[in-house]
Amino acid sequence: MRALLWFKQDLRLDDHPALQAGLAAECLLPIYVLDPAQLQLNEFGTRRMGVHRARFLLESLVALESELHQRGSHLLVIIGTAEQAIAQLVAQFDLDQVLTLEEIAPDERAQVNRVAQQLGSIALQQFPANDLLHSEELPFTLDQLPPVFSHFRSLVEERLQVFQPRHAPQRLPLLPDGALALMQPLPTLSQLGLGDPLSVPSSAFPFSGGEPAALGRLRDYLWNTQGVRQYKDTRNGMIGSEYSSKFSPWLANGSLSARRVIAELRRHEAQYKRNDSTHWLWIEMLWRDFFRWTLRRHGSAPFKAGGLKATEHAPQQLDQRFQDWSRGRTGMPLVDANMRELAATGFMSNRGRQVVASYLINDLQQDWRHGAAWFEEHLLDYDPASNWGNWAYLAGVGNDPRQSRVFNALRQARQYDPEAHYVSLWLPELRDVPQSLRHTPFLLASGHLHNLGYPQLDTIPESWKPYLHAVA
Ligand code: FAD
Secondary structure, three states: OEEEEEEOOOOOOOOOHHHHHHOOOOEEEEEEEEOHHHHOEOOOOOEOOOHHHHHHHHHHHHHHHHHHHHOOOOOEEEEOOHHHHHHHHHHHOOOOEEEEEOOOOHHHHHHHHHHHHHHOOOEEEEEOOOOOOOHHHOOOOHHHOOOOHHHHHHHHOOOOOOOOOOOOOOOOOOOOOOHHHHOOOOOOOOOOOOOOOOOOOOOOOOOOOOHHHHHHHHHHHHHHOOHHHHHHHHOOOOOOOOOOOOOHHHHHHOOOOHHHHHHHHHHHHHHHOOOHHHHHHHHHHHHHHHHHHHHHHHOOHHHOOOHHHOOOOOOOEOOHHHHHHHOOOOOOHHHHHHHHHHHHHOOOOHHHHHHHHHHHHHHOOEOHHHHHHHHHHHOOOOOHHHHHHHHHHHOOOOOOOOOOOOOOHHHHHHHHOOOOHHHHHHOHHHOOOOHHHOOOHHHOOHHHHHHHOOOOOOOOOHHHHHHOOOOO
16 A cells, blocks of 8 residues: 555544554655635634644644654645645555545535545545544434433443553654655745734643643643642633643644543543542543534534524624624623633633623624634634534524523623632733722723723623622
8 A cells, every 4th residue: 555644633643543554554645734725714704723723733743743753754744725735646656545534524524525536546544533432432323412411421421441542653654755855844824924923921821732742731730740630620710721631722633632631531540549520521521522423413503503403593793892802802801801811822711711602692692603713713722513512502502402501701700710810811901900890890980991991891781780899
């Protein structure tokens, strides 16, 4: 076999079924295709990939090249479209197989189909995707997938067996003759038309892209600091790198395998015992799988306004309030702080994501898909299933039997940021306001607010009245 290995959202050598299949090849050409269309504005006026994720991707590709190089191979990165690039390379190097990861989202599946068409009689083999559980391990068929997470969880929660992901191989087949001449340096962010992101010292995600950094974080969180043993108590935090695992950006581009995370978690539990926190990390990883299976089951539905329910009850407006939300200038400090953190760093806590999404949908009554698209551009850990699945869920058009999930933003602020440390971190203009008013600057005289340069709220929602004053 003379094979091409097409890396996509699987930028690692560990637990990589397509790579394992390529080990027997006489020669193997590993490639990654960076499509500039990802960087262009789409129907929502946003990009599919913004500067933070692009930086993280480039770091991941540098790391992958280094890992391949250590094993006698190289990564060919091509700027263009996969359908053109792959067919051309297959012809040029007389290859007879293309090996790649199975895709689950509609656009990515369509792309794989276009590549297969271009390849004609050359086989394109797809290998199991980045899920935890494979279809044969699920205790139901896809069309019997439970519509709600609690039901899904009850069927798979006690499935505690250790997965056996395969480690990275020691050596790789050689490149086809002549392929080395095609290798080129990676483009820079400015060559891709993106400015350089500023490095922000208070980022909750101060890590780099790539498999070594991902495995390093896994080791730290499970073995060195053992932060995982307090996860259930810390996971609603918003400041710093340690309140949650921070695995998501590496999981999203496949630098880290979900099965490796769980194999290590089981090893940790075998040595130190399972506790509520270690178990909770497993439950959160099951949420990820649940959204992935839901996407498989429902195809493009999670991306539509009416979501899985195909109703039209989610708000569809889009006006200045969306712009204010996206720029962190609504006048609601907890929302603004989270949106500014996202823009500055590409990361936002799960708590923050729930609050800002609910605020956009329920308080500002804006079209949730624009919120999801904004996240898609800006999140380091953007993943189609988790992002659109969570947004649809909060908009009341996902799997939730409830019509919508409303988070009272001021109540959340009082509960999760009682000392206003988080809003002070991201909203410098409020640092001189007395601490007791930092969540409610809208109670200040409007002249004062104007002088601070912070926006005034339109109206104070009735539901906020019990939380207007900080409890001493
Ligand atoms: P931890 O709390 O340490 O959790 C461990 C892992 O469990 C995560 O890395 C993730 O893989 C999984 N997980 C945890 N919560 C969820 C969840 N609600 N849904 C799916 N998987 C989960 N996660 C993404 O990976 N990509 C996205 O694009 C994304 N968009 C989101 C949009 C909204 C509106 C909301 C409310 C949540 C979104 N999430 C997304 C889920 C969640 O917020 C992040 O996975 C989590 O904050 C990442 O930080 P962590 O790795 O430290 O998570």
